[in-house]
Amino acid sequence: MQRETKTHEITVDVVIFTIKKGKLQVLLVQRSKEPFINKWAIPGGFIRLSENLDEAAKRLLYEKSNLKDVYLEQIYTFGDPLRYPNSRVITVAYFALIRSENLVLKFDKSTDNIKDVSWHSVYDLPSLAFDHQTIIEYAAQKLRADLDHSSTAFQLLPQKFTLTELQNAYEIILNTTMDKRNFRKKMLSLDILTELDEYSKTQSKRPARLYCFNEQSSICKS
Amino acid sequence: MQRETKTHEITVDVVIFTIKKGKLQVLLVQRSKEPFINKWAIPGGFIRLSENLDEAAKRLLYEKSNLKDVYLEQIYTFGDPLRYPNSRVITVAYFALIRSENLVLKFDKSTDNIKDVSWHSVYDLPSLAFDHQTIIEYAAQKLRADLDHSSTAFQLLPQKFTLTELQNAYEIILNTTMDKRNFRKKMLSLDILTELDEYSKTQSKRPARLYCFNEQSSICKS
DNA sequence: TCAAAAGTGTTGTCCGTACACCCATGA
DNA sequence: TCATGGGTGTACGGACAACACTTTTGA
Numbered sequence: 001m002q003r004e005t006k007t008h009e010i011t012v013d014v015v016i017f018t019i020k021k022g023k024l025q026v027l028l029v030q031r032s033k034e035p036f037i038n039k040w041a042i043p044g045g046f047i048r049l050s051e052n053l054d055e056a057a058k059r060l061l062y063e064k065s066n067l068k069d070v071y072l073e074q075i076y077t078f079g080d081p082l083r084y085p086n087s088r089v090i091t092v093a094y095f096a097l098i099r100s101e102n103l104v105l106k107f108d109k110s111t112d113n114i115k116d117v118s119w120h121s122v123y124d125l126p127s128l129a130f131d132h133q134t135i136i137e138y139a140a141q142k143l144r145a146d147l148d149h150s151s152t153a154f155q156l157l158p159q160k161f162t163l164t165e166l167q168n169a170y171e172i173i174l175n176t177t178m179d180k181r182n183f184r185k186k187m188l189s190l191d192i193l194t195e196l197d198e199y200s201k202t203q204s205k206r207p208a209r210l211y212c213f214n215e216q217s218s219i220c221k222s
Numbered sequence: 223m224q225r226e227t228k229t230h231e232i233t234v235d236v237v238i239f240t241i242k243k244g245k246l247q248v249l250l251v252q253r254s255k256e257p258f259i260n261k262w263a264i265p266g267g268f269i270r271l272s273e274n275l276d277e278a279a280k281r282l283l284y285e286k287s288n289l290k291d292v293y294l295e296q297i298y299t300f301g302d303p304l305r306y307p308n309s310r311v312i313t314v315a316y317f318a319l320i321r322s323e324n325l326v327l328k329f330d331k332s333t334d335n336i337k338d339v340s341w342h343s344v345y346d347l348p349s350l351a352f353d354h355q356t357i358i359e360y361a362a363q364k365l366r367a368d369l370d371h372s373s374t375a376f377q378l379l380p381q382k383f384t385l386t387e388l389q390n391a392y393e394i395i396l397n398t399t400m401d402k403r404n405f406r407k408k409m410l411s412l413d414i415l416t417e418l419d420e421y422s423k424t425q426s427k428r429p430a431r432l433y434c435f436n437e438q439s440s441i442c443k444s
Numbered sequence: 445t446c447a448a449a450a451g452t453g454t455t456g457t458c459c460g461t462a463c464a465c466c467c468a469t470g471a
Numbered sequence: 472t473c474a475t476g477g478g479t480g481t482a483c484g485g486a487c488a489a490c491a492c493t494t495t496t497g498a
Contacts, residue, residue: 008232081273090269180452185453206449206494207495407480427477428468428475428478430476431478
């Protein structure tokens with residue numbers, strides 16, 4: 001990180017959320033060099049001159065997770081002069097939502113200066129580099145605020161899901177519990193779900209009906 | 223603006239809102255040089271290495287309006303590679319709310335490269351430089367979204383105000399009309415207003431009771 | 445036949461909305 | 472005395488919250 005302290009640098013950092021093992025988790029990378037060697041951090045990187053901020057976030061996400069077509073949202077821009085030691089780095093924070101089933105972690109230790117990559121529950125984070133603790137808190141707060149007003153939760157579920165799975169996602173994100181009947185009534189009244197003629201054949205006792213999410217009232221593919 | 227195109231630059235732009243003549247207005251500056259000579263723009267500028275983003279916005283606001291202690295909120299960060307001709311400038315947009323009564327416009331034509339400064343209704347904007355039209359739309363949208371959830375509207379009113387003035391502010395910002403009885407009932411039920419033993423002595427016929435806003439339930443100074 | 449999760453309705457409360465008239469004052 | 476804006480209450484409907492039992496299946 002040789003640089004003079006005369007200029008600002010600007011990065012994009014991406015808080016990657018998934019639901020895994022019944023918990024809301026974020027993808028963290030462990031740094032293999034100073035500053036904050038061995039500390040965990042959210043993935044990020046510099047913005048190329050040719051790309052806009054969303055594209056930069058998308059590229060970083062692809063580099064880490066191999067995933068495209070992921071839900072991404074800008075959260076906030078952090079620019080405290082002291083957030084980065086020995087240089088001025090302003091970062092535009094994003095969050096991404098991915099279905100953990102799809103994920104193939106992909107990282108290159110030599111070029112990325114990363115020692116390890118893994119998931120961590122948002123309620124049990126290791127010691128984090130920079131102001132990344134704050135960024136994750138902002139991200140989680142925005143994710144929760146988004147839940148009501150959009151199609152956010154579906155981004156974390158497989159294409160076909162049961163109402164119980166959907167409710168679990170809400171409960172995990174909001175860290176609360178909800179009444180089953182009220183939840184179903186509400187969801188079904190929103191006209192955003194298509195009832196499929198398929199049932200889950202999982203470990204449970206009674207098979208549950210599967211639904212899919214209609215974005216823009218298009219019919220889900222069966 | 224001598225620079226190479228190899229680096230990003232980062233600025234803060236501030237959409238300054240006020241209510242004036244019954245309209246929601248923004249402060250715009252007319253550019254006296256290229257690019258976009260003669261076009262109007264929202265005030266902005268570079269971030270100093272020693273200041274964080276909020277401080278930069280605060281300073282820019284002070285330089286333009288002479289006001290301190292103003293309500294400021296980060297909106298969004300815009301970074302399209304083409305938003306600025308011939309260079310890459312990423313901007314962190316803020317909005318500010320000020321009481322127009324207090325305002326003394328202050329600008330220095332020679333150093334600011336500004337030809338003129340004036341207020342414009344958000345519904346009747348001149349042709350704007352860069353992507354500033356988009357930024358103002360984002361700002362107005364966020365301002366409207368904030369109205370319910372916080373003390374936002376009070377930032378645009380004098381310390382003591384009548385319920386009709388408050389309602390007018392809401393109506394102007396949301397570009398709608400509201401029922402007087404319902405509005406008053408709602409506002410009074412929120413426990414955020416202190417009823418004063420004072421009445422407006424303005425042009426109107428019957429004097430109206432004045433209220434003030436209790437931030438954190440502190441008593442307004444009389 | 446049992447265990448485990450799926451599925452299903454009703455009731456009360458609260459909040460938002462619609463709606464019209466009298467009051468106090470200055471000119 | 473009149474014109475102008477200030478000030479007030481009620482009734483309806485929709486949304487949300489609380490609450491418990493039956494059904495279906497696999498083991």
